Amino acid sequence: MIDKLRQRVKELLESKAISVFIGYEKGDNPQLARPIMITSPDEMDKLIYDDTCIVMLSKYLLKPEVKALGRRGIVASYSNLRAITGLIQEHQITREEVYIIAISTGERLPEYYDEVIDTGCKTDNPRLTTQDETIAKLLKKSPAERWDFWRKELEKCIKCYACRQICPLCYCNRCIADKNQPQWILTSPHLKGNFAWNVIRAYHLAGRCIDCGECERACPVNIPLMLLNKMLYNNIKTNFGYEVGFNPNVPPPLATYHPEDKENFII
């Protein structure tokens, strides 16, 4: 499979169909491949694809220095494909400026790719899929107990913003957390600011989070961020029947409305 991928990338680079290819190379950490930007056909033997290829690559499509190189090729797992579809939907990239080699893992792939390669990898990434149970368990508790749970979790936050940096859909040039006039989100690692930051970060991804789980993996203090994200993901799915990352031609659910939206909670 990797030979096929290398062969295709080589052809693409040689034919000048793309000027840079975003893929993975072996990193210092044996469990985590490192992203690599390949610009020359001679570098093909660096390229790998296996179960350690977890880091989301789609974020690199937006980097100005990568953008400047010209048309980009990318190897895209299921989550990456959904992220790319989300970025196209939000007009951050156009379909034409990327060449997407999708990695088939047997899941329903978004229709936005140029070719598929079957890797033999069984799953996309070793994602956690147990959030739904935990969410249901939490919802059965009283608000006070839930608050207690989140207080303990969020007190750990050190405001490193790793969750934001790694998120494929967090691309604002100026994040609300960086704005200080007025300072909506307090910067000190105190529960007040931690609460506002983590809630608002998740909320800004409502209907946009593609459920890749990278924020939770990147979190150095292991806050179960995906519980918040997944709760919102399910909420959007129930309320608006919408799942991000499959169709770039519909407006994001919170950027549009329907006159008949439910309003049983409004006095």
Add this chain to the structure above:
Amino acid sequence: MNNNFEPKIIAFLCNWCSYAGADLAGTSRLKYAPNIRVIKVPCTGRLDPVMLLKVFETGADGVLVSGCHPNDCHYRSGNFLARRRWMVFKDMLEFVGIEPGRIHFSWVSAAEGAKFVEVVNKVTDEVRKLGTFKGL
């Protein structure tokens, strides 16, 4: 909880309907609970959810957001967009453990002074029952 507890409630009222509704309640000499602190906003669609968090962060016990009835928005769709946001955001606040009784949304038009009184009294009662917000 002592019996004299009076909740602090921040009320975000839209400039065009609910604020005028509150005004009408005042000029009509209607009496309502003095627990709300009004903040006028141009439209409910202008409210960033982070503002609702700030309310709790700065020591209030509850929040009321009130705007124009659907199809009456001065900016045509501000309240529709806001409605979707609240729908999701209130569920999220509930999920992180803020009691749903602390967050209220209502439609009050400029002609509904009486409804404004009703809403404020209802909200105040509910928040009073929940007591001080000790979370943050």
